[in-house]
Structures are given as structure tokens and as C-alpha cells.
Amino acid sequence: MAHHFELFIRHRQRPQFTVRWRVWDGHSCPPLLMFLESQLRKIKDRGDGQECPSHTTDSLESNPMPNRSLDRKYEYRRKLPHYQKAGRALFVTFCKGNRDPFSPEARDAVLRHCLHDHGRRFQLHAAVVMPDHVHLLFTPLLDEKGWPYALPLILKLLKGTSARSVNKLTGSCGPVWQEESLDHVLRSQESLEEKLEYLRQNPVRRGLTNKPEDYPWLWVEQATCGADTPVRRT
Numbered sequence: 001m002a003h004h005f006e007l008f009i010r011h012r013q014r015p016q017f018t019v020r021w022r023v024w025d026g027h028s029c030p031p032l033l034m035f036l037e038s039q040l041r042k043i044k045d046r047g048d049g050q051e052c053p054s055h056t057t058d059s060l061e062s063n064p065m066p067n068r069s070l071d072r073k074y075e076y077r078r079k080l081p082h083y084q085k086a087g088r089a090l091f092v093t094f095c096k097g098n099r100d101p102f103s104p105e106a107r108d109a110v111l112r113h114c115l116h117d118h119g120r121r122f123q124l125h126a127a128v129v130m131p132d133h134v135h136l137l138f139t140p141l142l143d144e145k146g147w148p149y150a151l152p153l154i155l156k157l158l159k160g161t162s163a164r165s166v167n168k169l170t171g172s173c174g175p176v177w178q179e180e181s182l183d184h185v186l187r188s189q190e191s192l193e194e195k196l197e198y199l200r201q202n203p204v205r206r207g208l209t210n211k212p213e214d215y216p217w218l219w220v221e222q223a224t225c226g227a228d229t230p231v232r233r234t
Contacts, residue, residue: 094181097115101131113162121149
């Protein structure tokens with residue numbers, strides 16, 4: 001007996017397309033999953049080098065997606081897989097698990113952990129630690145096999161080590177950060193400059209300081225912002 005399935009995929013810049021398949025009793029469908037991934041790669045490649053915009057799934061009835069290695073690709077919950085592209089900067093935001101603001105000592109510790117892998121796993125362009133969230137602007141570096149360090153691995157290490165430091169300071173235990181993070185792949189130098197300025201102005205917009213350079217938990221790479229822009233040095 002055959003079971004029929006349909007998957008409808010919408011792309012912000014491409015027409016909708018439909019994938020139909022059959023699965024016979026007693027057979028799994030890994031080849032189908034491989035086919036879907038290849039189609040998503042083609043869509044991304046047709047985007048003229050731009051990052052793959054978000055996709056939405058309207059109807060999907062199949063086995064759960066298998067666990068994937070953190071080495072080369074990653075996936076979001078409730079979304080289809082996204083792929084990293086070497087040499088592209090990422091703008092990443094992750095938030096505190098509750099709305100209680102970090103103490104100054106905790107923000108010091110979090111900023112230290114943000115800088116720890118600078119020049120090792122990623123090139124950090126800017127970082128700001130707000131009372132209840134963090135913004136990072138960085139480009140993943142290549143590992144010994146020539147692949148960019150995967151975003152889930154970078155965030156897992158950063159959030160894990162910083163959470164331990166914060167818990168040690170507060171005498172508490174348990175999760176510090178929300179499990180999910182928001183990230184965006186930058187497309188051009190103009191976009192990099194826009195995100196950098198957005199990150200720098202975040203403390204000003206929140207009323208925490210009058211000038212970005214006066215905020216103690218802002219770090220900006222000198223090569224990114226130019227010699228005339230004040231830079232916090234560690």
C-alpha cells in the first residue's frame with residue numbers, strides 16, 4: 001500500500017512549487033529528504049549569492065527530520081534547513097531567559113566570553129551586551145578542514161560558558177539564555193555598516209547612555225569601524 005504526501009514551499013523571491021511523492025509500506029524515505037535538500041540548495045544558488053530567505057511549510061506529513069551534524073549545516077525549529085556560506089558575516093541576537101537585567105559584573109563576564117573566540121573560531125566585528133540580550137556581528141572562520149565553523153557550535157560554546165560564569169556570580173543554576181537565537185546573513189559591506197551602526201546605537205536607543213562609546217559593554221573591531229571611531233579595548 002502506498003501513502004501519498006505533498007509539500008508546498010514558498011520562497012520570498014521565487015514562485016511556489018510543490019513536491020509530491022509516494023512511500024510504500026515498510027520503506028522509509030531518506031532519499032526524499034536528500035531530494036528536498038538538493039532543491040533548497042538550487043533555490044539558494046539561484047539567489048545570486050544571497051542568503052537563503054526563510055521558507056514556510058504549509059503541509060508536511062512524513063517522518064521527522066533526522067538529527068544533523070553541527071559541522072556543516074544547521075536548522076531552525078519549525079523551519080527547513082539553512083546553509084552557511086563561507087566568508088559571510090552574521091548578525092546574531094540571543095536573549096536572557098527572563099526579563100531580570102544582568103548585573104554589571106554579569107555583563108562584564110558575558111562580554112569576556114563573546115571575545116574569547118575572536119580570531120579563533122570567528123572574526124568578531126562588534127558585540128554589545130544589553131541588560132537582557134546580546135547582539136553579535138561576526139564572520140565565522142574556517143576550521144582545519146576548510147569549512148566555516150558552524151553557527152550552532154559557536155553559540156553553544158558561547159552561551160554555555162557564559163551561562164556558567166553568570167550562574168557562578170549569582171549563586172544560581174540552570175539555563176540563563178533562551179534556547180533559540182535569531183541570526184541574519186549579511187549581503188554586502190553596506191549591510192555590514194548598517195548592522196554595525198544599529199548595534200552601536202542600541203544602548204542609546206534604550207536610554208542607557210548618551211553616546212555609544214560611553215557604554216561599557218560595547219566592543220567594536222577597529223578595522224571595521226575605522227580609526228576615528230572610539231573602540232573599547234580589552
